[in-house]
Amino acid sequence: MSIHLIVLAAGSGSRMESDRPKVLHEIAGAPMIEHALRVGDALEIGARVVVVGHGGDDVRDTVLNIDENIRVVEQTEQLGTAHAVTMAAPEFKGAKGDAVVLYGDTPFIRAETLETMSAARASGADIVVLGFDTPDPARYGRLVTDGATLTRIVEWKDATDAERAITLCNSGVIMAEAATLMRLAAAVSNDNAAGEFYLTDIVELGHAEGLTAAVVTCDEAETLGINTRQDLAAAEAVFQSNARADAMENGVTLQAPDTVYFSFDTYIGRDAVIEPNVVFAPGVTVESGATIRAFSHLEGAHVGSGAIVGPYARLRPGTELSNNVKIGNFVEIKNALIADGAKVNHLSYIGDADIGADTNIGAGTVTCNYDGVFKHRTTIGERVFIGSNTLLVAPVTVGDDAMTATGTVVTSNVSDGDMAIGRAKQVNKPGLARRLFQKLRAAKAASSKG
Numbered sequence: 043m044s045i046h047l048i049v050l051a052a053g054s055g056s057r058m059e060s061d062r063p064k065v066l067h068e069i070a071g072a073p074m075i076e077h078a079l080r081v082g083d084a085l086e087i088g089a090r091v092v093v094v095g096h097g098g099d100d101v102r103d104t105v106l107n108i109d110e111n112i113r114v115v116e117q118t119e120q121l122g123t124a125h126a127v128t129m130a131a132p133e134f135k136g137a138k139g140d141a142v143v144l145y146g147d148t149p150f151i152r153a154e155t156l157e158t159m160s161a162a163r164a165s166g167a168d169i170v171v172l173g174f175d176t177p178d179p180a181r182y183g184r185l186v187t188d189g190a191t192l193t194r195i196v197e198w199k200d201a202t203d204a205e206r207a208i209t210l211c212n213s214g215v216i217m218a219e220a221a222t223l224m225r226l227a228a229a230v231s232n233d234n235a236a237g238e239f240y241l242t243d244i245v246e247l248g249h250a251e252g253l254t255a256a257v258v259t260c261d262e263a264e265t266l267g268i269n270t271r272q273d274l275a276a277a278e279a280v281f282q283s284n285a286r287a288d289a290m291e292n293g294v295t296l297q298a299p300d301t302v303y304f305s306f307d308t309y310i311g312r313d314a315v316i317e318p319n320v321v322f323a324p325g326v327t328v329e330s331g332a333t334i335r336a337f338s339h340l341e342g343a344h345v346g347s348g349a350i351v352g353p354y355a356r357l358r359p360g361t362e363l364s365n366n367v368k369i370g371n372f373v374e375i376k377n378a379l380i381a382d383g384a385k386v387n388h389l390s391y392i393g394d395a396d397i398g399a400d401t402n403i404g405a406g407t408v409t410c411n412y413d414g415v416f417k418h419r420t421t422i423g424e425r426v427f428i429g430s431n432t433l434l435v436a437p438v439t440v441g442d443d444a445m446t447a448t449g450t451v452v453t454s455n456v457s458d459g460d461m462a463i464g465r466a467k468q469v470n471k472p473g474l475a476r477r478l479f480q481k482l483r484a485a486k487a488a489s490s491k492g
C-alpha cells in the first residue's frame with residue numbers, strides 16, 4: 043500500500059540570514075525541500091502535501107514546479123508541529139493508508155528508512171517514530187521507552203533531568219495511518235513549556251487509548267536538519283561524500299574523489315573515469331566508459347559512451363555528445379548535438395549546432411549563433427573538416443565531406459564536398475620586415491639618448 047507524505051515547511055526558525063525561505067536553499071543543485079520530497083521517488087507514494095507558512099509563494103511555486111500534483115496548504119500561524127499537520131487534514135478526508143511526516147529542512151531521510159518504518163507498522167505498531175542515538179542529544183525531543191514500546195516523547199524544554207539524560211532522540215519523522223495521525227494531531231493541547239501544539243504528543247495520547255508505538259532508528263547524519271549556513275555547508279558535504287561513495291560503488295573511477303562535485307540527479311555509468319576538479323551541475327548523464335578530464339564543468343549535458351571531455355571543457359544545457367566524441371581544452375558547447383566520433387579539440391564555441399559524425403572542428407572555431415536578438419542554428423554534415431579559426435555565421439549549413447579553409451568566415455551555405463575559403467589574400471613584401479625593424483630600432487636608440 044502506498045504512503046502519503048506530509049512535509050512541514052512552515053516554521054521560520056531560520057538563522058540563515060537570508061531573504062530566501064530556508065527550504066529553498068540548495069544542496070547539490072536542488073532546493074532542500076526537493077530532497078525531502080524526492081525520497082518518495084523510490085517508494086510507492088500516495089498524496090504529497092507540503093505545509094507552507096503565510097506568504098509561502100516562492101515555496102509553493104518551487105514545489106509545484108517539481109510536481110504539479112503536490113498539494114500545498116498554508117499554516118498562517120506557526121502554532122506547532124501538530125497544528126501544522128492538521129492543516130493538511132482536508133487533503134486526507136477519507137484517505138486510506140499510512141502517512142509519514144517529514145520536515146522540509148531535513149533533506150537526507152532515506153527511502154529504505156521509510157520502508158523499515160512501514161515494516162514496523164505492518165508488524166503491529168500503530169505509530170512508528172524515527173529515532174537516533176547520539177552522544178550529544180542537545181535539545182532534541184527524547185524518546186521515553188518501556189522495553190520495545192515507545193510510551194511518550196518529551197521535548198527538551200519539558201523534560202526532567204532524568205529524561206534529559208536519555209540519548210535516544212526524536213528525528214521528527216512519524217508514521218501512522220493517515221486517519222489516526224490526523225485525529226490524534228487534532229487532539230493535542232498546547233499545555234507545555236513552549237505553548238505549542240506538539241506533534242510528539244500523539245504518542246502519549248495514542249498510548250492512553252491503547253495504541254502502540256515503536257521506534258525505528260537511523261544514523262544521526264540521516265536526520266541532519268538545517269538552520270544555519272554552516273549547517274547548509276555541512277549538509278552539502280554529507281551529500282557530496284555520499285554521492286562520491288555511491289559513484290565508486292557503481293564502478294566509476296574518481297581519481298580525486300574529494301574534488302568532484304555532484305548534483306542531486308547526476309548519473310554516471312560504469313567504468314567512466316572522472317579526473318580531479320570536475321563539477322556536475324544539474325541534469326548530467328555520463329555513459330559508461332566515458333572520461334571527464336580535469337577542471338571540466340558540465341550542466342544539462344549527456345555524454346555518450348567512450349567520449350572524452352576536457353581538460354578544461356564546459357558543457358552547457360542541451361549538449362548531446364554521442365559515443366566516442368572528443369571535446370578538448372577550452373571548448374564550450376551549448377545546445378548542440380555532436381554525432382559519433384566527431385572532435386572539437388581546442389578553444390572553440392559550439393552553440394545551437396548539429397555536428398555530423400566523424401567531423402573535425404579546428405581550433406578556435408566559433409558558431410556565431412546570436413545576432414543580438416535571435417539565436418540561429420549551425421548545421422554541419424558528416425566527415426567535414428572545419429579549418430582553424432572558422433567563424434560560422436548562423437543560420438548556416440555545411441554539407442557532408444566539405445571543408446572550410448583556416449580563417450574563413452562562413453556566411454553562406456557550403457554544399458556537400460565543397461571547400462569554402464573566405465579570407466583576405468596574402469601578399470609578401472620582400473625585405474620589408476628587416477627594413478622596418480632597422481628604422482624602429484634606430485628611432486628607439488635616438489630617443490633614449492635624448
Ligand code: UD1
Nearest residue numbers: 050051052053120121122123126145182183212213214240
Ligand atoms: C522537533 C520535535 C523534536 C525533535 C526535533 C528534531 C516537536 C514538538 N518536536 O523539534 O522532538 O527532536 O524536531 O529536529 O515536533 N513547523 C511548521 N509549523 C509549525 C512548527 C514547525 O511547519 O508551527 C515545521 C518547521 O518548519 C520544521 C519542523 O516543523 O521543518 C520542525 O519544527 P521545529 O520548530 O524545528 O521543531 P523542533 O523544536 O526542532
Ligand code: MG
Nearest residue numbers: 055145267269
Ligand atoms: Mg528544528
